[in-house]
Amino acid sequence: MNSNNRQPAALLSLILLTFLATAMAGPAVVVEGQWIREAPPTSTVLAAYMVLKNTSDTPLAITRIDSPDFGNSQIHRTVVEDGIAKMLPVEKLQLSARGSETLEPGGLHLMLFDPLRALRDGDTVILVVHDDTGDSVTVQTPVLRNTEETGHAHHHH
């Protein structure tokens, strides 16, 4: 009988907890599959790739992604127009409600300028993803030597 009486209270707590958890969950942006392409030792420009997910029910925009290991960074989109490859800066990367964007070789990518230390395959770099609600997410990002798997496996259809 007691357990039966407790059920509504338990349910209420659960709802309250869920609500609190959602309210206090912090950034709506989740970063997955992030990696930085290892470049030859003297390279001063590297590229990072990842999937950015908006876990909230409202659209938001990624305003910048920076790193304490690099002097500067910028989100770019590679486009091929009439056979010419161009890189266009992306000021704000829009994520629809519950939507996502994929940064991958030959498309959207994070350009990382002026590495402050030598980065080799197996190293880890901190990236901080900022959105237009003022939140930010910090992720550990591995440096990987580009193989066909990392570069192109996603494109096999």
Next chain:
Amino acid sequence: MSTPRTYSTARLILKGVIIAVLATAAGIWSARLVLQRPAVEDELSATRFPVARDVQPFELVDHNNAVFDNAALQQRWSFVFFGYTYCPDVCPTTLSVLNSIAQRLQDVDEDIRFVMVTVDPQRDTPERLAEFVTYFNGDFLGVTGSDEGLQQLTRQLGILYQRVEQEPGSGNYLMDHTAAVFLFDPDGRYHAVFSPPLSAEKIAIDFRKMLQDTQ
């Protein structure tokens, strides 16, 4: 009543057919004139010339400081890409694809070379190019040279490139550049072009077909 109608219908159809044929012919003719491009062969993802084209004289320098000119294109097949070392996305991606092609063609009994010609000779010294291209494959060759030398080669291939300044005062710039991979045959002639998106698998298959056709 029915006879003239049939007659006129037939005439109308005939007229239509003639117009369609003429329009198609005119379309093909003008498209060839405008594009100056070889016909695309259905079975290949590459665009191959019915007859390989001679390459007009050019002179550049490779990453070992050796002359890279028309003679350097002879005696072997050359896959040539035009890029630059300060390129973070397209060029590393393309060089990875070229490396994958090299792996896939290892069993082919032909001398095949992979070359990246820089479109940014101001920054890409032979030393810098050497480090960049050999990072992807120890046998890859980097080529640079004077602006004139570069234009001698790029103009005849229809390759475009231009400098795009980044934030003012930063001194950083990027290059827009033709993303295709060009194939030269062992006679040093322009044989085919592979347009993006580049697939190592498809290019390797196409190359084997082309080899069969030339033997």
